[in-house]
Amino acid sequence: MxxxxxxxxxxxxxxxxxxxxxxxxxxxxxxxxxxxxxxxxxxxxxxxxxxxxxxxxxxxxxxxxxxxxxxxxxxxxxxxxxxxxxxxxxxxxxxxxxxxxxxxxxxxxxxxxxxxxxxxxxxxxxxxxxxxxxxxxxxxxxxxxxxxxxxxxxxxxxxxxxxxxxxxxxxxxxxxxxxxxxxxxGKTYDYVKVQHILVAINDGSQQDQPKRTADDAKKRAEEVKKKLNAGEDFSKLVKEYTDDPGSKETNGIYEGTPDQFVPEFAKACRELPLNQVSAPIKTDYGYHIVKVLDRGQKPVEKANEQVKMQxxxxxxxxxxxxxxxxxxxxxxxxxx
CATH class of the missing domain: 1.10.4030 (Triger factor/SurA peptide-binding fold)
Incomplete structure (x- = not known):
């Protein structure tokens, strides 16, 4: 209950x-x-x-x-x-x-x-x-x-x-x-709005993810990158490629603070030029293709619950x- x-x-x-x-x-x-x-x-x-x-x-x-x-x-x-x-x-x-x-x-x-x-x-x-x-x-x-x-x-x-x-x-x-x-x-926090596609690495132990080696995941991520460079729609490719259930229904978008993400992903959130598609970024989850849509300072009182908890x-x-x-x-x- x-x-x-x-x-x-x-x-x-x-x-x-x-x-x-x-x-x-x-x-x-x-x-x-x-x-x-x-x-x-x-x-x-x-x-x-x-x-x-x-x-x-x-x-x-x-x-x-x-x-x-x-x-x-x-x-x-x-x-x-x-x-x-x-x-x-x-x-x-x-x-x-x-x-x-x-x-x-x-x-x-x-x-x-x-x-x-x-x-x-x-x-x-x-x-x-x-x-x-x-x-x-x-x-x-x-x-x-x-x-x-x-x-x-x-x-x-x-x-x-x-x-x-x-x-x-x-x-x-x-x-x-x-x-x-x-x-x-009156406090502010580092805000970021980011869109990403995750190509997961999975040895088969995670039944909700396709089994995929690191090399296979990297190749698939590079395939996504090429399609984006050719002008294909990011949101469309999210639906086709992403293995991240947490953002699949939001077109791959997360909003919050970089600190809530794993280090490699957080670094991209802080440093990647706005609206530029990253090369594949490896984390413990797999390979990410990342695009930062917005970043800056925002009031904590207007933050989402995850940021407020932090x-x-x-x-x-x-x-x-x-x-x-x-x-x-x-x-x-x-x-x-």
Missing amino acids: QLIKKWVAGVLTMMLLLSVAIVGCNDENKKEEANNEQNQMQQFKPLSTESKKVMAEYKGGKVIEGDLNRYINIIAFLDPQLAYMLASAEGNTELRVELAKEYASRQYMLTQIKNDSSYVKQADQTLKELDASIKGNAAQAQAQGQDTPKSLEEAIKGKGFTSDELRQFFIEYHRVNRYYDDQLK KRQEVYEQVVKEKLEFKSLLSVPQKG
Whole structure:
């Protein structure tokens, strides 16, 4: 049951950074199982919220184990994919330290944003929409002979938090969102609009891609380049040649910041003259034919969600480095 990932995405920017710690105990191949969200939820067992143990200290506060566990429980409820990844949180000290750091940063940000009734109203609206989403899912499931929770209250039973605690989470979510927005107000980012065709290299392990050697991919990319040089339409060739499912339906176009791409592709985004078709560019994915349509500085507030998440990540890292004074009281096993 997919719930409201869009609402937690902003405030949980740093959950994406936990992949380094998570991968240490969750094999990368298990990501394919993420398509079945119900199974993901079964992987996560709500953590106890009774412990008063101090897990970490930071400027102005402490991370209490029970509070952190409640926070993890709520995240797992709201996003089944994260629930799957967080299934090992209780026994993974390294992961718990990273979670404690993210939680502490959140608490620090709350001290910088004055609370008022507007955040309560926003939280209540979020809960209202969540409840409506659950009821809508229940109606569809019932029509198919399936049994799912029929309300928010029913859905959170046994999940390790109360409805009041969920409401407080969303109040704080909107306040933390405001902190990020304030920090990024007036900021700009390196914008690029790029069109490309990917000719993939595939040894056969990726069933959704044609099997192709590096030499074959390069030859095919050079064929595309020749056709473009001869004046053929880029968008038409995208439909015929590209192996990139992420951009095939948008005529091969991506918009964002060069930093979101792999290094070789990012370099082309930064340096290739506008509207000039590149020679084949090799990356881990294969060979790309690239044309930069536009680049420049744009306001972060008008960026797409991927760029905003990246910029919020930078804000988070600045908080941790310059403001938080985070000190874990847990012993992390040494690697190697």
